[in-house]
Each structure stands twice: as structure tokens, then as C-alpha cells.
Amino acid sequence: MLADAARMRRVVYLFLLLLAAPPAWPGAWLREKDKAFTAASVTAFNDPNDTYDYKTAFYAEFGYRPKLTIGLDIEENRDLYGHALLFARLPVSDFGNWGRLAAEFGAGAHHRQRDAWALYKLTLSYGKGFQSGWGNGWVAVDTAVEYRTHDAVFRKLDITAGLSADRLLNPLLQLETTYTPDKPLFWKARPSIMIRPRSSKTTWVLGIERNQARTDTGLKIALWNEF
Numbered sequence: 001m002l003a004d005a006a007r008m009r010r011v012v013y014l015f016l017l018l019l020a021a022p023p024a025w026p027g028a029w030l031r032e033k034d035k036a037f038t039a040a041s042v043t044a045f046n047d048p049n050d051t052y053d054y055k056t057a058f059y060a061e062f063g064y065r066p067k068l069t070i071g072l073d074i075e076e077n078r079d080l081y082g083h084a085l086l087f088a089r090l091p092v093s094d095f096g097n098w099g100r101l102a103a104e105f106g107a108g109a110h111h112r113q114r115d116a117w118a119l120y121k122l123t124l125s126y127g128k129g130f131q132s133g134w135g136n137g138w139v140a141v142d143t144a145v146e147y148r149t150h151d152a153v154f155r156k157l158d159i160t161a162g163l164s165a166d167r168l169l170n171p172l173l174q175l176e177t178t179y180t181p182d183k184p185l186f187w188k189a190r191p192s193i194m195i196r197p198r199s200s201k202t203t204w205v206l207g208i209e210r211n212q213a214r215t216d217t218g219l220k221i222a223l224w225n226e227f
Contacts, residue, residue, distance in 0.1 A: 027140035027160065028102040028127030030089055031063035041222035043209055054078060067091055073106070083110040083119055092124070099128030110148050117150040135165025155179045162194065170194045172205065187212045190220060201226040 031037060039059040046052055055078070061071030069089040076082035087106035094100045106121040123144040130137050139161040146154040155178070162172035176188040192207025205222035 027142055028100045028125040030067065030069045030091060030102065031061050033063045033066050036060065036062045036227040037224070038227075039222055039224045041205070041220060043218045043220040045214060045216050045218040055082075061089075073108075079113070081110070081112045084108045085119060085121060087121070089125075099126055101126055110150075115150075117148055119146070119148050121146045132163070135163050135167070135170070137161065137163040137165075152180045166198065168195060168197060170196070172207070184212065192220065192222075 037060070039057075041057045042054060043056075044052060044054045055076060057073075057075045059071070059073050061069050064070045067090060071087050071089070073085040073087060074083070085106045085108035087104050089102055089104040092101035092103050102125045104121075104123040104125065106119075106123070108119045109116050110119040111117075121144055123142055125140060125142045127138060127140040130139065140159070142156070142158040142160075144154075144156040144158075146156060148154070157177045159175045160173070163170040170193070172190075172192040172194050174188075174190040174192070176190075178186040180186075188209060188211040190207050190209045192205050195204040195206065196202070203224040205220070205224065207220045207222075209218040209220055211218075
């Protein structure tokens with residue numbers, strides 16, 4: 001019990017550290033010049049052995065130029081493994097009402113405990129806004145090739161869809177898949193609710209996560225800010 005309580009205190013402490021950082025979504029959309037966006041999150045799991053597991057993430061992007069967005073993507077699964085990636089996003093094509101394309105180039109490092117290796121990532125993103133009976137929304141499709149110098153090439157396909165109506169609550173759905181040769185397809189599904197008071201640039205995101213590698217369900221809390 002004491003060990004579980006200590007783990008939960010670490011989860012809360014790490015989340016508060018992330019929130020102390022200065023959070024709308026990435027993908028095919030570039031950030032306006034001199035505008036910034038940050039997202040901090042923690043996802044906690046309670047596995048069948050009644051022990052707690054968690055992962056934290058921090059994402060930031062900045063409109064460096066009208067056609068250049070730069071950013072940082074960090075994820076840490078306890079202190080076991082994780083990555084840190086610097087990236088640059090450029091527009092590829094704008095199809096008007098049919099959506100838009102953007103390309104993203106990233107480089108950084110991936111670690112497993114104390115061992116670390118270089119990480120390179122190339123992403124092509126498609127995004128489109130839409131209107132529905134429940135309000136305006138958007139859908140984004142990200143395809144990526146990720147190369148970790150100590151491992152195989154990872155091929156990823158992610159889909160994000162949500163509503164952005166002028167109200168307190170809006171739904172959000174994120175699906176992530178990863179394929180590597182000779183391994184089963186890895187997937188994650190995260191249905192969430194975005195909570196954003198009117199005239200606020202801060203959004204809370206509450207959701208659950210299911211993934212192919214776990215039998216339990218994770219609870220995710222995130223905070224988005226725009227500057």
C-alpha cells in the first residue's frame with residue numbers, strides 16, 4: 001500500500017510540474033507567426049497486479065515564421081523509456097474546402113532506462129475542417145515513418161477528430177497505430193472530452209485510453225494553452 005501511495009504521489013507531482021510549464025492541435029495546421037501552443041498530460045493505469053503505472057507528455061509549438069512552425073515533443077513512460085524530439089513543420093498544399101497538407105521533419109533521441117539512441121521522424125499530415133449538426137469540427141490524418149537507430153523502422157498512422165463549437169464541452173477522439181516488421185499491429189484509442197470556458201485560451205482534456213499492449217484502461221488528464 002505504501003508503495004502504491006508513493007507511485008500516486010509521483011504521478012501527481014510530475015503532472016503539477018508539467019502544468020507549471022507555460023496549452024488547437026498539431027498536424028496539417030501551422031501556428032500563426034509569434035503564436036504558441038503547449039499541451040501537458042499524464043495518463044495513469046492500474047494494472048491487474050493493483051500497481052500503478054503512468055506516462056507523461058509535453059508538447060509545444062511556435063509560429064517562427066508564417067510558413068514555418070517549430071516545436072518540441074517529449075514523452076516519458078515512468079523512468080523506463082521515452083523520447084524527446086525537435087521538429088519543424090512546413091506547408092505542402094492547401095486545397096481550400098478539401099483540406100490541406102503539411103510535412104514535418106523531426107530529430108531527437110529515444111531512451112530505454114540509461115541507454116539512448118538517435119531518433120528521426122518524417123510526417124505527412126492531412127487536415128480538414130467540417131460542419132455538422134453538433135457544430136464545427138476537424139479531422140486530421142498523420143502518416144509517419146520513424147527511425148530509431150537501435151531498432152526497426154516504425155510506420156505510424158494516426159487519426160484525430162473533434163468538435164470545436166462555442167460551448168463548454170466538446171468531444172475528441174484519437175486513434176494511433178504503429179507497425180513494425182514481424183510484430184503485431186500496435187494501437188491506442190483515446191475518447192475524450194475537451195472542457196473550455198468561453199473567452200478562455202485554456203482547455204482541459206479528460207479521457208480514457210485503451211491500447212493493444214494492456215488489459216487495463218488508463219485515465220488521461222491534459223491541459224492545453226494558447227499564447
